[in-house]
Amino acid sequence: MTTEPGKEPQMIPIWFFIGIIILVYGLAIAITGLVTWSHPPAAVAMTRLHADFWWGLLMIAIGLFYVLRFRPGRKS
Amino acid sequence: MPASTTLLTLAPVDYGIIASYFVLILGLGWYLRRFVKTGESFFMAGHQMTAWIAGLSFISANLSTLETMGWSAMAAQNGMVGAHAYLIGAIPAILFLAVVMMPFYYTSRIHSVPGYLKLRFGEGSRSLAGISFAVMTVFVCGVGMFSMAKVLNLVLGWSMGPTIIFSSACVAVYVMLGGLLSAVLTEVLQYFLIWLGLLLVPILGLWEIGGWHNLIATIDRIQPGMTHLWANLDKPQHNAGGSDWFSVVFGDGIAISFGYWCTDFLQVQRVMAAKDLRAAENGTIIGAGLKMLVLFIVTVPGLLGLAVLTQHGIHLVGEGAPELQQHLPGYHSYNDVLPLLMCRYLGPGLLGLGVTAMIAGFMSGMAGNISAFATVWTYDVYQPLLRKQASDSHYVAIGRWASIVGVLIAVATAYLCFYFDNILQELQILVLFFIVPLFGTVILGMLWKRTSPAAGFWGFLLGIVAAMGQWIWIHLLPGPGGSGWTFDMGPVNPAHVANLTGYAGSGGFAQNCYMSGWALLVTLVAVTAISLVTPPKPEAELRNLVLGLTPREKVTGPLWHRPIFWAGVVGAVLVAINLYFW
Numbered sequence: 001m002t003t004e005p006g007k008e009p010q011m012i013p014i015w016f017f018i019g020i021i022i023l024v025y026g027l028a029i030a031i032t033g034l035v036t037w038s039h040p041p042a043a044v045a046m047t048r049l050h051a052d053f054w055w056g057l058l059m060i061a062i063g064l065f066y067v068l069r070f071r072p073g074r075k076s
Numbered sequence: 077m078p079a080s081t082t083l084l085t086l087a088p089v090d091y092g093i094i095a096s097y098f099v100l101i102l103g104l105g106w107y108l109r110r111f112v113k114t115g116e117s118f119f120m121a122g123h124q125m126t127a128w129i130a131g132l133s134f135i136s137a138n139l140s141t142l143e144t145m146g147w148s149a150m151a152a153q154n155g156m157v158g159a160h161a162y163l164i165g166a167i168p169a170i171l172f173l174a175v176v177m178m179p180f181y182y183t184s185r186i187h188s189v190p191g192y193l194k195l196r197f198g199e200g201s202r203s204l205a206g207i208s209f210a211v212m213t214v215f216v217c218g219v220g221m222f223s224m225a226k227v228l229n230l231v232l233g234w235s236m237g238p239t240i241i242f243s244s245a246c247v248a249v250y251v252m253l254g255g256l257l258s259a260v261l262t263e264v265l266q267y268f269l270i271w272l273g274l275l276l277v278p279i280l281g282l283w284e285i286g287g288w289h290n291l292i293a294t295i296d297r298i299q300p301g302m303t304h305l306w307a308n309l310d311k312p313q314h315n316a317g318g319s320d321w322f323s324v325v326f327g328d329g330i331a332i333s334f335g336y337w338c339t340d341f342l343q344v345q346r347v348m349a350a351k352d353l354r355a356a357e358n359g360t361i362i363g364a365g366l367k368m369l370v371l372f373i374v375t376v377p378g379l380l381g382l383a384v385l386t387q388h389g390i391h392l393v394g395e396g397a398p399e400l401q402q403h404l405p406g407y408h409s410y411n412d413v414l415p416l417l418m419c420r421y422l423g424p425g426l427l428g429l430g431v432t433a434m435i436a437g438f439m440s441g442m443a444g445n446i447s448a449f450a451t452v453w454t455y456d457v458y459q460p461l462l463r464k465q466a467s468d469s470h471y472v473a474i475g476r477w478a479s480i481v482g483v484l485i486a487v488a489t490a491y492l493c494f495y496f497d498n499i500l501q502e503l504q505i506l507v508l509f510f511i512v513p514l515f516g517t518v519i520l521g522m523l524w525k526r527t528s529p530a531a532g533f534w535g536f537l538l539g540i541v542a543a544m545g546q547w548i549w550i551h552l553l554p555g556p557g558g559s560g561w562t563f564d565m566g567p568v569n570p571a572h573v574a575n576l577t578g579y580a581g582s583g584g585f586a587q588n589c590y591m592s593g594w595a596l597l598v599t600l601v602a603v604t605a606i607s608l609v610t611p612p613k614p615e616a617e618l619r620n621l622v623l624g625l626t627p628r629e630k631v632t633g634p635l636w637h638r639p640i641f642w643a644g645v646v647g648a649v650l651v652a653i654n655l656y657f658w
Contacts, residue, residue, distance in 0.1 A: 014265070022268065025272070030087075046421060051280060
């Protein structure tokens, strides 16, 4: 957030915060998927698809889009 | 499945994901506090919301974890019939709100739905609605807290007391700091978390079972007649819930749905906070579209639970089944369907995201209730009844204090639920019975200028009495030895149920539909009759409040810029879904 003299502070768009959390979650999930790639939890079904890794990558992409598109200071 | 007594077992990464959520929402509340200094910003989020934020918030306020778990359970138990809550039980009402009612709410520049009653009917109706709504809102919030603690206890083994205290403290802090803005933004965040956390469950489930057609074929083999929306509603005896088409159309589709979506201030406040009327209308229509999408993460998992889990040695039974009382291995309540599927398909990391989505669903629901309570308490109870003239900053301070006091009352209500378990179920029904008469009163007030102030108060009151009277009636049981009557909030009297629904075996959903339908009818008749014998308000005082006396903004430009066009598109999708799954 930037405040210039005589101007009201500008609120950072909610989409930026959403992008941050999705990005962080995506990283955590993708890394976990990578770590457990060769020895997935036995109690979980369909692990051959490695959904955690791919879902994590998708979330990273979505998160990055929102972070870059709505980052503070970017001119729309 | 894990060998522990809880349904899910979390890994360290899951706890990290859950903790990040709490850090974010508290940080967001802290950040937003500098933008929330006036009454307009605290109670109406500064009227800055775009259509998308308003729409996402509107639908998220309704998308609590009780909702996702409950309707998944409904689909597992009763099949596709449960999907009506996302179709006829929501969409026509939301579109009606957008196209017909929103212009009145928005152009009258009110802070709340009771505020509309004040302008239209006078102080009596506003006070009745304001006080009832304030009480109901904090009670519902308390029930939400208790439900969250109970679910997390059952699913994860977390202690209920600390869960209630911690979650309520977080809600109090971020609503007190950021008001409606905090509530709305956490609801938008929740919508993303719910989709990202739960979408893999139906995707992987459908993958495992071999696609949609195999899912339907499997269910038809296990339990025929579960895969239709309407085909089994010709008679209540023909479906598991004891419902019929009449109760679904007139009870759920009109009374409950229009009451809830068009006059429950918790919902309406979200779209009233939009930056202009067009954004409010479009936001509501976006909400209708998003509501139908929720079917995919609620109804499909419910159907998958029936098809997949039963093939893997899990038996789903009703909540009071003897197998559950005896803790027989492999037996679970229908309510466990969603956590069981999460356990089946989500590994470490993904499970943390799914659980965070559940927690976010509860938290944003509580925040929504508390922000609505703070608004109604300040503008519809405190200002008219206790202190009429005060500065804007005084009312903001009252709103902040109301947020904290509201949370404290909600915590007390949550602890009350430990002793009176039936409150959990019945309180929400009581809310419904308050909101349905409110809709009957508001809609006549909006569409008929002859509706009088006296009718707005007495008709509304009669509607509430009729709704509660029916509820008491079905819970009146023959006394010991057949003498007199006893009242019990738990069991119902089948003979009295038959008086209301025409069928003694009607389930809870069908009972609610019929009671709400009758309550709406009583309200409409009472308001109309009283209006005909009492003096109406002068027309000069009804401008911007009543049809015919409210100028409508002319919408120019191409067809696809008009809200009515998009309402038509959503309506057409609704019809198509109903025909396809008939």
